[in-house]
Amino acid sequence: MIGLNFVFEKDELLYSLKLSTQIDQNYSLDYFDFDNQSFEDFIDYLEFLEFDQYIFIKLEENNRLKHLVSYLKAQLDMKIEVMAIENLDSLLEESKIQEIKTELENHDLYHKLSSLKTEKIFQNGFKAFKTATYPNLPKGLLKHAFVDDLGKFISENHNLLNHFAINSAVYTHNKVAKEEWPVIIKPVADFQKLNFKILNQESLKTLFRQFIDFGRVSLTNYIADYGVLTGIANLNSLYFMEGQFYLDSQAKMRLGNSGDSYQKLHNQASLQLSEIDNLLIKENVKYLLTVLLDITHVYGEMDFITPYNNYQIKAVDVPLNQLEWIAFKNDSAHFAFNIKTGRLFKVNGLVTQYLECIIKDKTGNIDNKKIMSQVKEMLQVYG
Template sequence: MIGLNFVYERDELLYSLDLPIELQDPFSVDYLDFDHQSFEDLIDYMDFLEFDRYIFVAVEESSRLQRLVNYLSDKVEYPITTLEMNALGKLLSDEQVINVQKVLENHSGYQTLGTLKTEEVFENGYRAFRSAMYPHLTKGLLKHVQVDEVNTFLSENKDLIPRFAINSAIYSDTDCNDPSNPFIVRSIANFSKMETFARLTELELRDALEEFLKSGRLMLTNHILDYGILTGISRFNSLVFKQDTFYLDSAMNIPIGDSGESFQKLFNEASMKLGRQVIDANNEIWRLVPLLIAMNRTYNDLEFVTPYNQYHLAAIEDRIVSLNWIAFKNSDHYFAFNLPNSRIFKINQVVFEKLEYIIKNRLDERDLVMQKVVEVLETYA
């Protein structure tokens, strides 16, 4: 069996395309998730399926794809190669090639990737790194590492590389001399114009949270450095490497091991340190706060209504609640925000007041205005 994986590459970011194509033996069209699968996951997967040959078809660029293939070729027993899209006729019949091209032209994922703004992807990744917030990654899947000397890091920590996601990045202002390096390497200077990250102590963060819970006001307007670590909700998805020492946090206050140590040792030490960082609060509140900070930055001086904070009504006592809507206001406008679809709606004061009852599950079936608000919200959910 020959595996065919159609890969879109732009600025070294790799995306496998899940194409609905049936090909005759010996070909099998395959798909991978480069954002959430590690190098180790990919190697184990390929070993398990026992292909006779595996071919990554480069739909566009192929520079990093070739480096990935070079890395995998040393780890997998059967041949792994790349093939340019315009050479697909060497494998498939003319009819099959035309079919593949038609599927690509109508593939929504491929069309979306054509408009991909990679700088936004990299900036969002850097925000995740600086805040230590990776809500969609499994524990221990490494996504980013900042290093003072990239060549030292790579040469002394080869056993750590398989634990990184395939779409992962090294942040360093030194040049990489290893042409087989499978990572994306980005200069820290690339992110110098991004917003600053506030350095807070646990006490300062706790005080800000208590004020929010009492009043609905969040006196934070900057993203918080190492937020996930301060709150204990980080799941060990990033590292800092400086002077042969690994740190859990960007501030480099929490060392977890030395260069060359095993992933398991670093993982165990990180888990122990994270367990000590927890500030007593509902994890759902902690996950919500970064979103509220972003809104504060955009709309300025906001008052929020969520299930967890007191406003006109007391906060709910249930620590686990289905959270679909939040409301907020500034001196000029009232807003409703739907979390599942990330849409913001401008509303009036009456809807804002009724929305607090809805958010806190205090519906009054006799209140016709409230029932009307519920109906309208359901159409936008």
């Protein structure tokens, strides 16, 4: 069996496309999640399926894809190569090639990737790295690392590479040949416009208390090492400085030495995170605050209305995965924001008042049922 994986590459980011065209039984249209699975996952996957040959069909660029192929070939006893889609006629009948091309023309993800803004993706990745917040990543999947000596890191810690996500990045100040590693290497200078506030746990407690008591978030910068300070980090990032591994940018939480195994680093991270003061703040609030800081970073200081903070109505407990709407305001504007869809629109003060009742499930106390019904209908339409 020969596996065919159609891959779109842009600025070194790799995306595998799911295709459903029926082809010859000697071939299998394959797919792999390069964002959320590691090199080790991919190697295990290929070994398990026992392909006779594996071919990446490149749809655009072929810079990092060829480095991925070189790395996989060194790990696997399998013929692996990259082929341009224009050369598919050496494998498939022309009719099947046309079916695949037609499917690609109507493929939603392929169209989105064609206009992909990679700068924004890399900025979001760096923000996740500096704040140590990765709410949707599996525990222990390495997504980013800062390295002060890339040559030393590569030569002494090659064993760590398999635990990085295939779409992952290493940040550094110095430069070496990128060909030595299949991960993305980015200079820290690319992200100098992003600002991060360094807080200790006492300052963070004050920030949480201000939000819970009054709904106020006055900080407009992202918080460095936020996931570590709150204990919600899951070893998705590392710092390698002066031959030592750390969990945080301030080099306070040492995990081990250069050359230590991934398992040792993982165990140390789990141990140290378990010993962090949990700040007596509910997990829902810890995760939601990262969203609120995204908002204040754009709009400035805000008063928020969420289930978890007091406002006109006292806070209530709602599972974060059930939360849909929040509201926020300043002296000049009121907004409603759908957490699940990311949709934002302006509202007036009256709608904000009714929104709080909806958000906190206190609609039974409202006398004007007509306005409440109109607000609910508006949320359904604009959600």
